[in-house]
Amino acid sequence: MTKTQIWTSAFLGLFILLFFLQQLTKQEDTPKHPMINDDYPEQSMTKELSGLDLINSFGCITCHGNDLQGTPKAPTLYGLSSNYSRDKLINYLRNPNSFMDSDRFKEFKQKYRNVIMPAYNNKDVKDLGRIADYLLSLQ
Ligand code: HEC
Structure with missing residues (x-):
């Protein structure tokens, strides 16, 4: 491998790593709000x-x-x-x-x-x- 190829694959690897990290943190950042969670129909009705x-x-x-x-x-x-x-x-x-x-x-x-x-x-x-x-x- 040439130096350029090593750098290119290093960056590519880094981007892939960042992409997966972003996917992971995305899930943690947006938990479903309990009031609109279909698992708790009783709670979502308390407004009425x-x-x-x-x-x-x-x-x-x-x-x-x-x-x-x-x-x-x-x-x-x-x-x-x-x-x-x-x-x-x-x-x-x-x-x-x-x-x-x-x-x-x-x-x-x-x-x-x-x-x-x-x-x-x-x-x-x-x-x-x-x-x-x-x-x-x-x-
Ligand atoms: C601090 C005490 C108090 C609270 C709290 C209160 N009331 Fe009253 N209410 C009275 C009094 C005393 C009367 C009798 C009329 C008067 O002397 O003003 C009355 C009269 C009424 C009347 C008329 C009854 C009739 O036969 O004509 C209605 C209807 C009524 N209240 C509904 C309510 C509702 C609904 C609430 C809550 C949202 C409420 N009241 C909260 C003290 C209260």
Whole structure:
């Protein structure tokens, strides 16, 4: 072999080595994200919370009770469908104050003097819609 041939094969060998190294590190750099991993279908569904999950995570139960049947702090959330449409209920959750003039709420004010129903106007309307659907199903 001439000197040129030795250098050429040395470089070629180096490139091949680098190529394989790159392939190896590529695999380590891009592990599958668990949320889009088909091996974990349950995990990838956790983004869609049900109405009840949202009620639990927004803390409604601290006032309305674990079973939502009411506590000394707040009224029951059963039977709302006789007073609320879906839209009206979403509006109420976003701005409970605008409902305070009705007799129903004057009574509530007397009964739950020291507790204020929080406004959830910082929440995604879609989430409030899911909460409303769930609440309206409680009879
Ligand atoms: C800090 C306590 C508290 C929390 C937390 C709370 N509420 Fe209330 N809620 C009240 C009180 C008190 C009333 C009664 C109205 C009033 O006095 O403002 C009420 C009234 C309501 C009403 C009207 C009931 C009716 O019969 O007209 C609905 C619906 C309601 N809450 C849903 C919710 C939902 C859904 C959540 C969570 C996203 C929630 N509340 C969180 C205290 C609370």
